Amino acid sequence: MTKKIAPSILAADIMNLEHDVKMAEKAGADLFHIDIMDGHFVPNMSFSPSVIEGMKRVTDKPLDVHMMIDNPDQYIKPVVDAGADTVLIHTESTNHIYRSIELVKSLGAKAGVVVNPGTPLENVKELFPIIDQILVMTVNPGFGGQSFLPGMLRKIQRLDQLRQTSAADDFEIEVDGGINAGTIKQCSDAGADIFVAGSYLFNGESEAEFAEKVDKLRQSAAE
Numbered sequence: 195m196t197k198k199i200a201p202s203i204l205a206a207d208i209m210n211l212e213h214d215v216k217m218a219e220k221a222g223a224d225l226f227h228i229d230i231m232d233g234h235f236v237p238n239m240s241f242s243p244s245v246i247e248g249m250k251r252v253t254d255k256p257l258d259v260h261m262m263i264d265n266p267d268q269y270i271k272p273v274v275d276a277g278a279d280t281v282l283i284h285t286e287s288t289n290h291i292y293r294s295i296e297l298v299k300s301l302g303a304k305a306g307v308v309v310n311p312g313t314p315l316e317n318v319k320e321l322f323p324i325i326d327q328i329l330v331m332t333v334n335p336g337f338g339g340q341s342f343l344p345g346m347l348r349k350i351q352r353l354d355q356l357r358q359t360s361a362a363d364d365f366e367i368e369v370d371g372g373i374n375a376g377t378i379k380q381c382s383d384a385g386a387d388i389f390v391a392g393s394y395l396f397n398g399e400s401e402a403e404f405a406e407k408v409d410k411l412r413q414s415a416a417e
């Protein structure tokens with residue numbers, strides 16, 4: 195599968211979001227990752243659907259929306275209406291993940307399931323036939339700038355093996371948290387396809403340096 199770079203706007207300069215989005219687009223970002231946090235499911239708060247709506251006005255790149263909230267079903271329609279192309283739901287946030295994924299699909303968006311570091315892959319195997327992406331968290335969710343959890347590499351590998359041996363193998367493996375030029379290669383070698391990067395990319399450097407970092411990520415993922 196094609197390797198894709200997804201800048202996480204959690205680390206962008208919120209007062210200059212349009213500038214940062216254009217910079218990332220120019221640098222070759224394949225899609226944008228938008229974190230929705232409610233202060234309950236994770237101990238932090240972030241964006242709401244209005245940010246998705248704003249992003250949609252300034253970029254044509256796909257918007258990958260990561261729901262870190264309790265009662266996700268309540269907000270699936272608002273985020274799809276706001277312009278989410280993919281909606282990613284944590285399996286730990288609902289008793290009825292299958293239903294949540296079906297709801298996303300019924301609204302015409304792509305659907306993904308997210309697994310926290312402590313959640314076994316067993317919990318998502320039954321979803322393979324109906325999902326477009328599985329996001330393996332490589333940090334505990336809620337904050338940018340955390341260190342990559344190396345123990346997750348084995349999980350990515352196992353997921354890739356399960357995908358290869360499954361009849362329903364038509365989904366991408368995404369990783370999120372602590373991704374940089376070193377960890378991206380490890381994740382790519384383990385079988386990941388989509389790489390979310392926040393603090394590694396958005397740290398106030400020039401546009402040229404930002405573009406160099408995107409190139410570096412892409413090269414490391416391909417090596």
Ligand SMILES: O=C(CO)[C@@H](O)[C@H](O)COP(=O)(O)O
Pocket residue numbers: 202203204205227229260333334335336337338339340370371372373390391392393394
């Ligand atoms: O979902 C999250 C954090 O929970 C992420 O999307 C972060 O935005 C990733 O940030 P870095 O680890 O790359 O700084």
